[in-house]
Amino acid sequence: MQSPSTPSSTPRPEQADASTWKSDLVSGFLVFLIALPLCLGIAMASGFPPVSGILTAVVGGVLASWLGSARLTIKGPAAGLIVIALGAVQELGQGDNALGYRRALATLAVAAAVQIVFALLRAGTLGDFFPSSVVHGMLAAIGVIICSKQIHTLLGVAPKAKEPLALLGEIPQSVGRMNPEIALIGVISLVLLFGHMALSKKVALLKRVPAPLLVLVVAVPLGLYFDLDHEHTFTFSDHLYSVGPNFLVNLPGNLLSAVTFPDFSAVASGASIKYIVMFSLVGSIESLLSAKAVDMLDPQKRRSDLDKDLLATGVGNLVAGLIGGLPMISEIVRSSANIGYGAKSRLSNFFHGLFLLLFVTFAPMLIHRIPLAALAAMLIFTGVRLASPSEFVKTFRIGLEQLTIFSFTLVVTLATDLLVGVAAGIVLKLVVHVLNGAPIGGLFRPVIEEHQNGDSVVLRVRHAAVFSNYLKLKKQISKHAQAKHVELDLEHARLVDHTVMERLHELEDEFSRSGRHLRIRGLDQHRGLSPHPLAARKKLSNGTPVGA
Structure with a gap:
């Protein structure tokens, strides 16, 4: 039998790559346009420096693509791991985000080693174990958490609350205190993203235009018009507001200066072990599920070796963790776009990473012009899709017991953390099975x-x-x-x-x-x-x- 972990009989990767490089070059460039702002936004939402997201995508493209990664997947930072990364920075730093960042890198490096062990033990089937309702409940909770944090950034307001439920409760206050210029950039960006999603279903040409690119084309000129590069104040409706470079992406002068080494001094602590487990488990599950989903979208219906893909992810995460990057997975949104743009082989992932490397090396000042509100809009768009009401409807159609497990996992995750939420969902699932007659x-x-x-x-x-x-x-x-x-x-x-x-x-x-x-x-x-x-x-x- 051919399992999901067994590659189908296709031409050798190097043969396929050599014959399709033009398609992969075009697809890699278009995915690069999507990945650039998302990598920046995910990094900042995770409490990491913005450039760390670029570092991860570069490693995922330039390195991991040659280590047996799934053919059409795009490796890079994912919104689904924001919650874990941010929690690691805040808890391990205990108020010192710079220290928390370096200690979080240490947990990522150790988690990457665990992923490599998973791959060597042929644990590519790990994605088959976790029940669908629990996984989707976890992802929906992540979507809610992302939105609860990024709405305030979109409005140009610094919230007082830290926890997701409290952040959601603070949204009305932030709306009342919003910075008009920043909020205008954010709201227009959000309208463009949702408008693109709706219109691209009717206008085929729009599918070829990356929505994040449209956002940047509008948001960057608006930032220049509002002179966000310089600290100043303005009056609107008898209220005084201040704007400045703190509302723009901040990047180091060159890529080498962005390299940061992990701090392993607290890696054996209970808090570090918790994040090692979460990075290794949640990251592996998300990556495997994404790789399987991308295989289903492959026009040639090829099957990837999921153990090799997990190995590529683990090695990529190890390198990323050692130089200051975010955790990476096989990312579903960019991978789906990659297929839509005509990718034929893993070369598209390589080209996407190469374009990112060249851009951040030779044009860092262009990245500095991107308003944070535009990045927040992209993350909110991602969060809404993860926690869309349609997900609740789909789950309910499968069965009331599925909706119960889905909702329970979501609520427990919001109230506690990802590990507890997933564990609670699995326990409830087992209880439901026993009640339904399973011995x-x-x-x-x-x-x-x-x-x-x-x-x-x-x-x-x-x-x-x-x-x-x-x-x-x-x-x-x-x-x-x-x-x-x-x-x-x-x-x-x-x-x-x-x-x-x-x-x-x-x-x-x-x-x-x-x-x-x-x-x-x-x-x-x-x-x-x-x-x-x-x-x-x-x-x-x-x-x-x-x-x-």
């Missing part, structure tokens, strides 16, 4: 009966097929890589959860692409917990369908 003993170890006849295999699953035992089920299927026909009998499974339904659907597609056949049977006596085709399926112990 406790079968939650982590599936009972599988195997029958083989020539090139056909029948695997009969008893008790439960749920997210927590899916990896063992998948491993059992993988043992029969040479079988042309694999039949998975779920008739005797009391519960088949949404995560397993989703993963099996992906496996069916993979089997089909490799000329094999995976048949799933035995669900006719199960009733879905919602009408959604991938909803969880439950069966009463006496065989009577639920609701019958």
Whole structure:
């Protein structure tokens, strides 16, 4: 069987790269235009110097692209790790952000070593373990946290609160105290981003124009018009406001002076270990899920070796952590754009990193002209997409229990932190499974009966097929890589959860692409917990369908 971790039979990477470099050059340049402002904004929102985001993207493109990274993914800093990075800077620095930044780099370097170990242990399947509702709940919480912080920056106001819920509560005060010139830049940027998203669905030409580029084309001239380069005051509606360079991106004179080395003095502390775990786990999961999603978008339907991709991410993070960069992942938004712009191979990732390196080396003053409010608008746009109301609707359609787990993970994450939120979501998911009839003993170890006849295999699953035992089920299927026909009998499974339904659907597609056949049977006596085709399926112990 060809698993998500097994590359399909395609031309050798160097052959494909050599024949498609022109397409990759164009795509890399267009992605560079998207990545430049996002890297700056993510870095500043993370409590890191703005240039650290550029450093990470350069390492991710120029280095990681040659280490076996997934073909069409773009490596770089991601909004999904802002919360962890900022928490590390604030907690490890204890009021000294410069010290917190260097100590956060140390946790990133150690977490990168953990990711490398994950890759060597072939933990590329890690992304298959975590239930979809928990992962999406975590991402929605990250989106809310990003918006809660960046709305104040967009309005040109420094909030007093620090925690997400308190920051959300302070938004009305910030609206009342907003700086008109800064807020105008921010609001126009936000309108451009959402307007581009809506109109590009109707106007095909707009899809070729990166939305962040439109924002910069408008925001930079506005910053020049308002003379943000120089400290001064102005009066609006009988109120005095001040503006100046503090509302613009601040970059060092040259790239070498931006290199910062980590401080390992507190790396063994409890707080550091917490962030090492979060960087390594959350970063790995996000990166693996993104790489799998990008593979699904690949027009050639190629499959990446996720273990190699995780290795490339780990090595890239190690280098980034040692020179002052942010954590990197295979980033889904830039990767999707990369495919849309016609990328053919991993060369596009390399070119995107190379263009960033050249730009920040030879044109740093142009970056300095970018208003922070414009970057805040881009991050808010990203945050809204992560926590979009449509995500709640999609989850509800899959099942009420999925919405409950999704919402619970979101709320606990907002009230505590990512690790606690994800752990709480997983525990609730297990409790829901037990309430729906899954035996406790079968939650982590599936009972599988195997029958083989020539090139056909029948695997009969008893008790439960749920997210927590899916990896063992998948491993059992993988043992029969040479079988042309694999039949998975779920008739005797009391519960088949949404995560397993989703993963099996992906496996069916993979089997089909490799000329094999995976048949799933035995669900006719199960009733879905919602009408959604991938909803969880439950069966009463006496065989009577639920609701019958």
